[in-house]
Amino acid sequence: MQATxxxxxxxxxxxxxxxxxxxxxxxxGGFRSLEAMAAAIEASETELVTVALRRVDPAARGSIVxxxxxxxxxxxxxxxxxxxxxxAVLTAKLAREAFETDWxxxxxxxxxxxxxxxxxxxxEAAEQLVDDGFVVLPYTNDDPILARRLxxxxxxxxxxxxxxxxxxxxxxxxxxxxxxxEHAKVPVILDAGVGTASDAALAMELGCDAVxxxxxxxxxxxxxVMARAIRLGVEGGRxxxxxxxxxxxxxxxxxxxxxxxxxxxx
Amino acid sequence: MNVLINGERTELCAGxxxxxAVASLELPAQGRGVAVAVDAEVVPRGEWxxxxxxxxxxxxxxxxxxxx
Numbered sequence: 111m112q113a114t115x116x117x118x119x120x121x122x123x124x125x126x127x128x129x130x131x132x133x134x135x136x137x138x139g140g141f142r143s144l145e146a147m148a149a150a151i152e153a154s155e156t157e158l159v160t161v162a163l164r165r166v167d168p169a170a171r172g173s174i175v176x177x178x179x180x181x182x183x184x185x186x187x188x189x190x191x192x193x194x195x196x197x198a199v200l201t202a203k204l205a206r207e208a209f210e211t212d213w214x215x216x217x218x219x220x221x222x223x224x225x226x227x228x229x230x231x232x233x234e235a236a237e238q239l240v241d242d243g244f245v246v247l248p249y250t251n252d253d254p255i256l257a258r259r260l261x262x263x264x265x266x267x268x269x270x271x272x273x274x275x276x277x278x279x280x281x282x283x284x285x286x287x288x289x290x291x292e293h294a295k296v297p298v299i300l301d302a303g304v305g306t307a308s309d310a311a312l313a314m315e316l317g318c319d320a321v322x323x324x325x326x327x328x329x330x331x332x333x334x335v336m337a338r339a340i341r342l343g344v345e346g347g348r349x350x351x352x353x354x355x356x357x358x359x360x361x362x363x364x365x366x367x368x369x370x371x372x373x374x375x376x
Numbered sequence: 377m378n379v380l381i382n383g384e385r386t387e388l389c390a391g392x393x394x395x396x397a398v399a400s401l402e403l404p405a406q407g408r409g410v411a412v413a414v415d416a417e418v419v420p421r422g423e424w425x426x427x428x429x430x431x432x433x434x435x436x437x438x439x440x441x442x443x444x
Contacts, residue, residue, distance in 0.1 A: 138442040147442060162443025163411065165382040165436065166401050175409035175440050188444035203418045204438055208411035215444060324444060 121348065123319045125297055126213075126245040126266040132157045133314070134344045135186065135299065137324020140276075141333060144177045150327055151181045153337035160186045160215055160324070163205055175209075186247070188215040193228070195235035202239055213245040215269070215322075225275040229256050233263065240264035249301050252282075254289040257298075267296050269322060272303030272313065276325040280309040284316055291317040306336075307343030314347025315355070379433045388429065395424040397435050409440040 122129045136156040141147035151159060159178060178185060187205030192198035195218060202214040218235050220228035227250055239246045245266045250256055252270040260268050270290055273279035280303055281287060291298050300313035301322040310321045321344050330336035377390045381397055388396060394412055403410065412419045413436040419427055429435065 137444040139444055141442060160444030161440045163438040164441045166439050168401055174442055190443050204411035204413055207418055207420055208409050
């Protein structure tokens, strides 16, 4: 029965006790307008979207929080732009005040050019925030050992990168992602690097529990259509993972039986 | 009294509170989505009306933007 219900049964996953039906998390950065963001959120069918904190700009028009509330999505504040554990911890605490959630997408960045995580600082910040009661979702390198250490200090999920933020290079090291998935007992969410729907599908085929996608959608020529495409990629990849793919073979294997062929000789 | 609000030197009345500092920015809505740190310490919303600022205090007033 399992094979026949795979397409229709609810296929949820759980982060820190919260059940999520959508396996696509949406980053809100990069949209041309709040309207474009709202349309993409609807097309993506996401339940969880990231937001950032910055200094108040009195000239800014519209409130992203109002738009997100209207879309009935939950907020996942990030610590984007933090280069030290101290700044990331303080930013997470401010986000908890601003958004009344103890969930945080923890980013501690090591370098402006690559925006790659600073592993020691990330682990330090994660440990402090877990101790302070946060539900910590760390943006991490695709390093199986670091992912394990993050889980050990109590992170609620691990979010390895496929490739650098905004690069659209897809999954550069599927092998490492598989190793992370094999070991982790918390959800693995592919974060960063998705360029198009097939990247999201591959992440799910490898066994990731979800995909977080921002730039690939927000900076696509048509963000709404790309949101739908990536949603379908996530769903297709997830189904393929559950269905169990065939092994790769060096040589062909006929799908049509050889027996009973007509004999046209003579 | 001078304080730094989001890096800008700002003159407030002596004994001005965090709430007064937030009000000085004329935010569209002062509800959810705004957070304040004074000298790199979070000031919970409930403490804004009572918490007085000192001369030279560094006040960061942040709000939600698109990101991540």
